[in-house]
Amino acid sequence: MRGLDLDYMAGLVPVILGYVPKTMAMASVAMVLALLLAALLAIVRVLKLPVIDQFVAVFISFFRGTPLLVQLFLFYYGLPQLMPTLSKIDGVTAAIIGLTLHFSAYMAESIRAAILGVDRSQWEAAESIGMTRAQMLRRIILPQAARIAAPTLMNYYIDVIKSTSLAFTLGVTEMMGAAQKEAAGSFLYLEAFLVVAVIYWLLVEALSFVQRALERNMQKAFAR
Amino acid sequence: MTTDCHISIAGLTKRFGTNTVLNDINLNLTPGERVAIIGPSGTGKSTLLRCLNFLDRPDAARITIGDLSVDAASATRAEILALRRRTGFVFQNYALFANKTARQNITEGLVTVRGWSRSKADARADEVLASIGLTDKADSYPAALSGGQQQRIGIGRAMALDGDLLLFDEPTSALDPEWVGEVLDLIRQIADGRQTMLIVTHEMQFAREIADRVVFMEGGRIVEQGPPAQIFDAPEDERTRAFLRRVTAGNGNAEG
Numbered sequence: 081m082r083g084l085d086l087d088y089m090a091g092l093v094p095v096i097l098g099y100v101p102k103t104m105a106m107a108s109v110a111m112v113l114a115l116l117l118a119a120l121l122a123i124v125r126v127l128k129l130p131v132i133d134q135f136v137a138v139f140i141s142f143f144r145g146t147p148l149l150v151q152l153f154l155f156y157y158g159l160p161q162l163m164p165t166l167s168k169i170d171g172v173t174a175a176i177i178g179l180t181l182h183f184s185a186y187m188a189e190s191i192r193a194a195i196l197g198v199d200r201s202q203w204e205a206a207e208s209i210g211m212t213r214a215q216m217l218r219r220i221i222l223p224q225a226a227r228i229a230a231p232t233l234m235n236y237y238i239d240v241i242k243s244t245s246l247a248f249t250l251g252v253t254e255m256m257g258a259a260q261k262e263a264a265g266s267f268l269y270l271e272a273f274l275v276v277a278v279i280y281w282l283l284v285e286a287l288s289f290v291q292r293a294l295e296r297n298m299q300k301a302f303a304r
Numbered sequence: 305m306t307t308d309c310h311i312s313i314a315g316l317t318k319r320f321g322t323n324t325v326l327n328d329i330n331l332n333l334t335p336g337e338r339v340a341i342i343g344p345s346g347t348g349k350s351t352l353l354r355c356l357n358f359l360d361r362p363d364a365a366r367i368t369i370g371d372l373s374v375d376a377a378s379a380t381r382a383e384i385l386a387l388r389r390r391t392g393f394v395f396q397n398y399a400l401f402a403n404k405t406a407r408q409n410i411t412e413g414l415v416t417v418r419g420w421s422r423s424k425a426d427a428r429a430d431e432v433l434a435s436i437g438l439t440d441k442a443d444s445y446p447a448a449l450s451g452g453q454q455q456r457i458g459i460g461r462a463m464a465l466d467g468d469l470l471l472f473d474e475p476t477s478a479l480d481p482e483w484v485g486e487v488l489d490l491i492r493q494i495a496d497g498r499q500t501m502l503i504v505t506h507e508m509q510f511a512r513e514i515a516d517r518v519v520f521m522e523g524g525r526i527v528e529q530g531p532p533a534q535i536f537d538a539p540e541d542e543r544t545r546a547f548l549r550r551v552t553a554g555n556g557n558a559e560g
Contacts (some may be wrong), residue, residue, distance in 0.1 A: 113559070131451075146426035199402075201395065201397055201399035202399065202401065202402065203394070204359055204399060205393075205399035205400070205401060205461075207357075207358075207388065207397065208357060208359065208388060208390075208392075208393035208399075208462075209358060209388070209392075209393075209412065209417055209461070209465060210386075210389035210413065210417045210465075211387035211413075211417055212383050212385065213418060215416050219412065219416055220403065220412075221402050223403045224402060224403050227403075239481075249367075271548070
């Protein structure tokens with residue numbers, strides 16, 4: 081057994097760090113889109129809008145019921161067979177779409193639970209002053225639901241960041257893809273994957289720190 | 305404020321499943337009239353108020369406020385909104401918007417529903433806050449207010465919208481005894497302004513003081529109604545007498 085090639089690892093760190101912005105950009109775009117979609121899906125479910133509600137239920141069931149990797153392959157390699165225009169989509173776009181759909185299904189369920197967690201009296205008070213349903217949701221219910229859902233949604237963001245590593249299977253060179261390429265050239269797999277693992281870990285730890293600070297801050301609000 | 309808006313409730317019936325909670329209720333209010341509803345718990349008093357602005361949808365009713373007349377059987381969403389915009393509702397548990405300050409609770413309906421400018425709504429809210437004596441709490445969130453303060457804001461929120469009818473659903477029942485007085489004082493002040501109001505209450509002495517007319521309900525029906533002196537001192541129906549005996553035998557609390 082030989083020791084780790086520390087010099088190689090030290091040299092690899094800046095290379096992988098160079099891909100952090102790309103990973104974070106993919107994750108953040110997917111997160112924002114997924115949040116918007118999830119909020120819409122959750123509202124459809126809470127209001128039990130006829131017909132659409134059934135579609136949304138099936139959508140959520142599918143994207144929670146199948147692995148993300150399978151979904152990504154289905155979009156990137158499978159769908160162009162049906163719709164040839166899709167073959168022009170690059171790996172980054174496909175990964176963002178896949179992550180968005182996948183995580184929107186999970187987050188829709190969290191947001192739905194959070195909306196249902198807002199006290200019944202808040203809906204009634206909003207009704208009593210003559211608000212429309214859209215006004216109630218936007219002004220009263222969603223702001224309170226956001227507070228309830230925030231910790232869970234932050235966890236999903238962390239999950240999205242880690243899941244971007246699957247984009248390398250679509251030929252995208254992000255942190256994981258870069259590590260893979262480096263390892264393939266040097267045959268130093270352990271070193272390369274160790275470096276990428278530690279960088280993911282530090283990234284997530286930094287975010288968890290921010291998350292805890294935000295949560296402390298949120299507990300303070302509404303109690304002035 | 306005085307409105308010249310007649311209010312009529314005709315044939316109001318509400319069922320929960322097979323249980324008929326309100327059975328053919330008919331009630332008219334003249335402009336500026338203050339009507340108190342009393343009766344045993346579980347007799348449909350709160351449900352009656354909640355049916356008037358469709359928080360609970362009546363199975364049958366024609367509700368008329370001035371020139372607006374809504375039939376429960378065919379009520380559209382627009383008609384229900386219109387009805388709610390002409391009534392103010394004060395909840396037993398205050399139901400202040402938890403994500404809004406005291407002032408924002410008052411301005412919310414003015415800005416979002418009425419379409420007022422922020423500055424006009426703020427000016428109106430400051431007037432209301434002054435009249436309910438909570439100017440210094442304008443920027444407090446509900447969680448930082450006492451029950452009595454929250455209920456006064458709840459009343460202010462309903463007042464600010466200047467509806468033709470104010471509905472009070474047991475406004476002091478959830479309060480610690482120490483806060484009941486300040487809330488009753490505020491309602492008395494509003495009643496003195498001849499605001500048309502319908503108030504469900506367990507505070508018999510209070511009902512006697514502020515009401516022009518007292519309605520006694522039992523089993524989902526109006527049993528007897530009349531001026532406070534008649535209902536409290538010379539009730540005609542045996543059920544009214546039995547209820548008042550029970551209430552006065554206790555400490556003024558009609559639960560049971």
